[in-house]
């Protein structure tokens with residue numbers, strides 16, 4: 001329920017809230033897009049199409065978790081009756097028959113971003129920029145950010161090592 005008030009994410013959430021506050025301060029019209037998650041109560045900016053709507057799930061896990069729960073419920077309702085159960089057994093048999101032959105290993109993929117987060121970043125950057133940012137643009141931006149981040153981190157470590165070398169006799 002209050003995952004963002006506990007544990008290691010607290011510092012990240014604080015940083016996120018500070019950013020969110022400065023964005024809304026700089027662009028007061030975005031206040032209309034500010035909403036709270038129905039499940040965990042975290043604040044987030046939503047698509048202008050959802051502006052003013054209540055009862056939305058946040059893109060940080062609640063929306064996905066509740067969609068999964070709903071689809072599991074639908075599936076158990078669908079396969080619940082006797083012919084349905086048989087159908088499910090058949091599907092599972094087919095699945096295990098396929099599983100017997102190991103599929104070729106897929107080529108290593110660079111980074112798998114959570115699609116919910118990508119969409120959220122896309123909506124928020126579109127809101128801040130004032131034009132429609134595409135998913136590909138967000139992915140390019142995230143990849144660039146990640147590269148810079150690791151460069152920064154390496155540099156910091158290098159600097160610390162250099163400093164240690166200098167300080168220790």
Ligand SMILES: [Zn+2]
Nearest residue numbers: 037040058062
């Ligand atoms: Zn939530």
